[in-house]
Amino acid sequence: MAHWTDEAFRENSGVFRRHLEDRVDAAAEETDDLLALLGDRGIEPASALDVACGIGRHAVELGDRDIAVRGIDISEPYLDRARERVADRGVGDAVTLERADMRDLAGRDGEYDLVYNLWTSFGYYDEETNRAVLAGMYERVADGGALVLELVNREGVLAEFRPAAVPEVADALVVESVEYDPETARMETTRRVFAETDGGYDYEGEMVYDVRLYAPAELAALCRRAGFESVSLYAGLGGEPLERESTRLVVVAEP
Ligand SMILES: C[S@@+](CC[C@H](N)C(=O)[O-])C[C@H]1O[C@@H](n2cnc3c(N)ncnc32)[C@H](O)[C@@H]1O
Numbered sequence: 001m002a003h004w005t006d007e008a009f010r011e012n013s014g015v016f017r018r019h020l021e022d023r024v025d026a027a028a029e030e031t032d033d034l035l036a037l038l039g040d041r042g043i044e045p046a047s048a049l050d051v052a053c054g055i056g057r058h059a060v061e062l063g064d065r066d067i068a069v070r071g072i073d074i075s076e077p078y079l080d081r082a083r084e085r086v087a088d089r090g091v092g093d094a095v096t097l098e099r100a101d102m103r104d105l106a107g108r109d110g111e112y113d114l115v116y117n118l119w120t121s122f123g124y125y126d127e128e129t130n131r132a133v134l135a136g137m138y139e140r141v142a143d144g145g146a147l148v149l150e151l152v153n154r155e156g157v158l159a160e161f162r163p164a165a166v167p168e169v170a171d172a173l174v175v176e177s178v179e180y181d182p183e184t185a186r187m188e189t190t191r192r193v194f195a196e197t198d199g200g201y202d203y204e205g206e207m208v209y210d211v212r213l214y215a216p217a218e219l220a221a222l223c224r225r226a227g228f229e230s231v232s233l234y235a236g237l238g239g240e241p242l243e244r245e246s247t248r249l250v251v252v253a254e255p
Contacts, residue, residue, distance in 0.1 A: 028061050030118070045113035058116070102136065135226045141255050147254075151214070153235070156249075190206060
């Protein structure tokens, strides 16, 4: 059976693409915050690996700031869009894009000052595979560099758990239904998209997003087990202090 990520990001990539495009404008500030967070610990990356780069939201921004970025993703449609965006911004000298799987990072050549994985792109697989993905990312971080993860914080999400929501995303209504399984700590979200038309809304398609949620202490322990010596936790890329109700979690892990 195909993994849900193949369905959601490759075969039926249009539903989530709407979300990605909707977040393009946020990427410049997110990138500035990311670089400031690293700068606070004396890290000024010259090279970066964007693991699960999507349509290149952050890769384009880092390229624009003269950082050599390699973006990898499993989705051909998103990589095609990322290539268009790289060309439009004129950052082709700094940004390279490659179809590659985050499960294949280990045992390859190439280390980077910064390895990053943003917007809940971690936790897609079973426990062992998620650990292997983390170990692969660890291998690709150069000495003196860092891994940055930005994802959902399980504790914050459960504190305000909403089984249903109807957010507006780029001229569409998205009807979300969410289930959480405490035995596996997995959250499955079904998103049905209704695109705005002249007279109302038309059903456009749907996707299922099935992710393992991590509590901060648990993810920090996994990072240490992967080999990182120092792990710092925040509530956002802006370095906001992590609190019980924080809905986002940022990990900065240094080898
Ligand atoms: C939530 S999006 C985040 C994209 C990007 N990091 C951003 O912030 O815009 C998740 C991305 O992970 C990619 N992805 C899913 N599984 C992957 C895998 N095994 N290897 C590489 N990329 C993967 C998807 O194609 C999608 O682009």
